Amino acid sequence: MFSELWKRFLRNRMAFAGGVIVLFLFIVSLLAPWLSPHDPLAIDLKRILAPPSMEHWCGTDQLGRDVLSRMIWGAGISLKVGFVATGIAVIIGALLGALAGYYGGWWDAVIMRFVDMMLCFPTFFLILAVIAFLDPSIWNIMIIIGATGWMGITRLVRADFMSLKERDFVMAARVMGAGDARIIFRHILPNAMTSILVAATLGVAGAILTESALSFLGIGVQPPTPSWGNILTAGKDNIDIAWWLSLYPGLAILITVLGYNLLGEGIRDALDPRLRGSR
Amino acid sequence: MLTYILKRIGFMIPMLVGITIICFAVMHLAPGSPTDLQTQMNPRASAELKERLRAMYDLDKPLHVQYGLWVKRLLVLDLGKSFATDRRPVADKIMERLPITIILNILSLLLILAVAIPLGVLSAVHQDSWFDRVVSVFVFVGFAMPTFWLALLLMIFFGVDLGWLPISGIRSLNYEYLAPGAAGWDLVKHLILPVGISAFGGLAGLSRYMRANMLEVIRQDYIMTARAKGLSEFQVVYKHALRNALLPVITILGLSIPGLIGGSVIFETIFAIPGMGQLFYMSVMARDYPTIMGILFIGAILTLLGNLIADVAYAVADPRIRTA
Numbered sequence: 001m002f003s004e005l006w007k008r009f010l011r012n013r014m015a016f017a018g019g020v021i022v023l024f025l026f027i028v029s030l031l032a033p034w035l036s037p038h039d040p041l042a043i044d045l046k047r048i049l050a051p052p053s054m055e056h057w058c059g060t061d062q063l064g065r066d067v068l069s070r071m072i073w074g075a076g077i078s079l080k081v082g083f084v085a086t087g088i089a090v091i092i093g094a095l096l097g098a099l100a101g102y103y104g105g106w107w108d109a110v111i112m113r114f115v116d117m118m119l120c121f122p123t124f125f126l127i128l129a130v131i132a133f134l135d136p137s138i139w140n141i142m143i144i145i146g147a148t149g150w151m152g153i154t155r156l157v158r159a160d161f162m163s164l165k166e167r168d169f170v171m172a173a174r175v176m177g178a179g180d181a182r183i184i185f186r187h188i189l190p191n192a193m194t195s196i197l198v199a200a201t202l203g204v205a206g207a208i209l210t211e212s213a214l215s216f217l218g219i220g221v222q223p224p225t226p227s228w229g230n231i232l233t234a235g236k237d238n239i240d241i242a243w244w245l246s247l248y249p250g251l252a253i254l255i256t257v258l259g260y261n262l263l264g265e266g267i268r269d270a271l272d273p274r275l276r277g278s279r
Numbered sequence: 280m281l282t283y284i285l286k287r288i289g290f291m292i293p294m295l296v297g298i299t300i301i302c303f304a305v306m307h308l309a310p311g312s313p314t315d316l317q318t319q320m321n322p323r324a325s326a327e328l329k330e331r332l333r334a335m336y337d338l339d340k341p342l343h344v345q346y347g348l349w350v351k352r353l354l355v356l357d358l359g360k361s362f363a364t365d366r367r368p369v370a371d372k373i374m375e376r377l378p379i380t381i382i383l384n385i386l387s388l389l390l391i392l393a394v395a396i397p398l399g400v401l402s403a404v405h406q407d408s409w410f411d412r413v414v415s416v417f418v419f420v421g422f423a424m425p426t427f428w429l430a431l432l433l434m435i436f437f438g439v440d441l442g443w444l445p446i447s448g449i450r451s452l453n454y455e456y457l458a459p460g461a462a463g464w465d466l467v468k469h470l471i472l473p474v475g476i477s478a479f480g481g482l483a484g485l486s487r488y489m490r491a492n493m494l495e496v497i498r499q500d501y502i503m504t505a506r507a508k509g510l511s512e513f514q515v516v517y518k519h520a521l522r523n524a525l526l527p528v529i530t531i532l533g534l535s536i537p538g539l540i541g542g543s544v545i546f547e548t549i550f551a552i553p554g555m556g557q558l559f560y561m562s563v564m565a566r567d568y569p570t571i572m573g574i575l576f577i578g579a580i581l582t583l584l585g586n587l588i589a590d591v592a593y594a595v596a597d598p599r600i601r602t603a
Contacts, residue, residue, distance in 0.1 A: 014419075117297035120579045124541030125559065126305070129575045132563040133308040209425055213545060216427050219563060235431055236549065239446075240439050250428030258423035 015266015021259025029076035036069035040226050049242045059244035061234050067244065070226035071252055077227050078256065081142050081211040086203040088146025093153025094196055098184050100154065101161025108158070115151045123148050127210065128219065136219050145207050153199045160192040194271045201264035205257045212253050228253050280594065287590050291583055298579045299353065303346050306572055358573035363565060369573040373555060377577070379449070380547070380554035383474060384539045388532065390478040391485055396528070398482075399489025403497065403524075404516055414486065421483025427545050430476045434549075437472065445469050447551035473550045477542055481535050488531055492524040499523075526597050533589025537582045 028035060037057070044064030052059045058067035100111040118126075127144050134140045164170065165188060173187050214220030215229025216236075223230050228249040235246030338345070352359075358369035402411045438446035449469045457465055496502065497520050505515045543556035551557070555574060562570040594600045 113293065113297065117294060117301060119537070120294060120298055120582050121301070121575065122537040122541030122578045122582065124544055125575050125578045128544065128559065128563050129305055129571050130308060132566055132568070132571050133305065205423065209423075212425055213427060217545070217548065217560065232428060232431065239431065239435060243435055246428070246431040246435060250425055250431065253425045253428060254420070254423055257425070258419065261419060261423050 012266050012269055014262045015269065018259045018262025018264075018266055021255060022263050025075055025079065025256055025259065028072060029079050032072050032076055036066075036072040038066035038069040040065060040069040040073045041224050042066070049238060049245075051242075052244050058248045059242065061231060061245055062238060062242075067231060067248060070231055071228065071249055074226040074228045074231065074249070075252070075256075077138075077221055077225065078208050078211060078253075081138065081145070081221075082204040082208040082260075084142040085145035085149065085207040085211070086200050088143060089149040089203055089207075090153055090196060090200050092147070093150035093199075094157050094189070094192075096150070097154040097157025098161055098189065098192075101158035102165055102180070102184055102188070104162070111154065112158075115154055118148070118151055124210075124213070127214065128217075131214070131219050136214075136222060138221060138225075141211060141214060141220055145210050149203060149206065149210075153196065153203070156195040156199055157192055160195055161188055164188045164191055194267075198264050198268040198271075201260055201267060205260035205264065208253065208260070209257055283594050283600070284591055287587055291587060294583060295580075298576070298583075299350055300346075302572055302576050302579070303349060305575070306568070307342070353576070358576070359569035361562075361570045362567040363562070363570070369569050372558060372570060373573055373577055376553060376555045376558050379552065380540070380543050380556055381581075383470070383477065383546075383552070383554060384536070384543060386470065386474045387477040387481070387539055388535075390474060391481045391535075392532070394478070395482050395485035396489055396525070398486040400493055400516070400521060400524075402486070402490040403493030406494065414490075418483045418487050421479060424479065426476055426480050426542065427549060429479060430472070430546065430549050433472055433476065444472055446472070449552055473546045473552060477539065477546050480542060481538065484535070485528065485531060489524065489528060492527060493520060496520045496524040526593065529589055529593045529596060533586045536585035536589075537578075540578050540581055 042065060044060070047056075047060050047064045048062055050056060050060040050064075056066050056068065058071065061067055061070070096111050096115075100108040126148050130144050130147075131140065134144075161184075170183060170187060173183050178187070211220055212227065212229035212232070215227040216232045218230070218233060220229055221227035231245060231249040235242065235249070238245060340348075356370055358373070360366055361369050361372060398414055402414045405411055434446045437444040445468060449466060497516075502515060502520055505519050506512075510519075540556075543554060544560050545556070546552070547554040547556035548560045555577070558570065559574045561567075562574065
């Protein structure tokens with residue numbers, strides 16, 4: 001059965017492309033120390049804002065640092081933030097969704113009201129407001145992006161749980177004496193993994209976008225730590241003389257997020273047998 | 280109909296309470312006391328002075344009492360005074376910038392509607408044609424696009440290289456000296472980039488949703504009936520199918536309002552537009568807590584209002600909802 005899904009996944013060209021991009025970025029971030037041509041933190045004041053050349057394939061920034069090296073190291077930062085933030089969102093969302101879906105009644109009402117209330121806030125406003133009250137360390141950013149992105153997952157998991165808890169295997173487990181916690185985590189949750197996996201993949205894409213937006217505004221990853229977003233800040237400050245600072249990091253963000261989106265959609269297409277012919 | 284509206288408004292009240300609770304919780308995230316800002320740098324501030332300062336702001340009272348006092352002030356829209364050097368009331372600072380942000384977002388919304396609906400409909404009607412595929416690619420890129428990057432690129436291209444469009448503010452420096460027609464065109468030129476890019480993000484989502492909706496509606500039995508009756512394809516698609524497919528779009532529009540408001544922070548900052556989003560950004564950088572909380576609160580209120588309008592519009596458009 002698994003090989004059947006794998007074959008369907010491979011046949012979907014867009015999903016395959018997404019997977020290739022994701023894998024490529026993973027490898028780049030792992031091999032950063034060996035791949036980057038220069039030290040991303042090395043300042044060279046003799047070569048500020050140099051356009052792309054053989055020496056610096058993507059030019060240098062306002063302190064003479066090689067942009068390509070910073071981008072390569074920035075890949076690891078973006079992926080780290082993306083994964084941890086999404087991990088937090090998934091843990092919160094899956095937990096709340098499981099409780100709401102399984103127990104229903106009062107739990108469901110309270111949790112879904114809470115979801116609705118959180119959705120009233122423009123997410124970006126909420127993130128900015130919280131970061132203003134704390135300081136923009138990488139951990140705070142990861143936690144905040146995760147803490148504001150769990151709402152969609154909660155809805156999905158709740159829907160899954162509400163339909164799955166009526167199934168026979170749950171009744172069987174109950175009859176065998178399994179307690180609620182065991183049923184939730186050992187029996188129902190694994191069956192809800194599909195939606196969670198798709199949501200998580202798309203969530204990583206969103207988290208990377210949010211992190212780069214925050215870094216761009218100066219309240220995300222702080223320089224000198226390289227992040228695609230904060231290279232773009234320099235791009236904005238030098239918009240009339242250094243186009244390469246604006247072009248390349250943004251392209252990297254676009255391709256990365258595109259890759260994760262394609263991968264997520266591909267997983268969804270491959271694993272959902274009830275999908276109609278239209279996408 | 281009236282009962283529906285009243286029910287919806289009644290529903291908003293617990294939401295409002297929840298919003299105030301969340302805002303209050305966010306406010307108290309900051310380590311230390313808000314009055315520290317005024318006393319930290321002053322070596323002559325004795326411990327007793329700090330206590331008196333805290334008592335003056337009711338910070339020594341238990342949390343739920345502080346919450347009650349804060350909500351009472353919220354009800355009269357007293358959002359406190361800004362920590363920035365001008366010390367003006369927060370409500371005033373927000374009110375003078377709110378219209379610009381609202382107008383910008385409404386223009387974006389209109390642009391999204393004007394472009395996404397035709398795109399979605401045509402994609403659905405000509406499913407799997409080259410047009411459909413191109414639009415699909417466009418949609419995927421649109422989902423992945425960091426809009427601030429697009430803004431930078433277009434600023435470089437249209438503003439710096441070609442010089443066609445201005446890249447900051449909403450008026451040129453010589454605005455007062457321009458004739459009315461030229462002044463209007465000047466405004467439009469300033470708004471093209473921010474509104475266009477702001478709409479770009481929402482375009483992808485809405486056109487895709489429109490396409491999926493149209494595809495579902497076209498497969499319905501009543502469409503087959505319309506065709507069997509002998510109606511032209513144009514009438515079948517654009518009069519019958521479109522009307523039904525358009526309904527859920529209203530809800531989606533309501534849901535995209537918080538996204539637009541949140542996005543305005545980035546656009547107003549990049550394009551130096553004097554709106555609420557730019558004020559929010561400046562307040563965050565300056566740690567101007569009263570203004571931050573005020574704008575957060577107003578943002579949530581705007582979202583609630585937007586959803587209310589969307590719900591009412593949906594009820595106007597679809598009579599089935601009114602009786603539910």
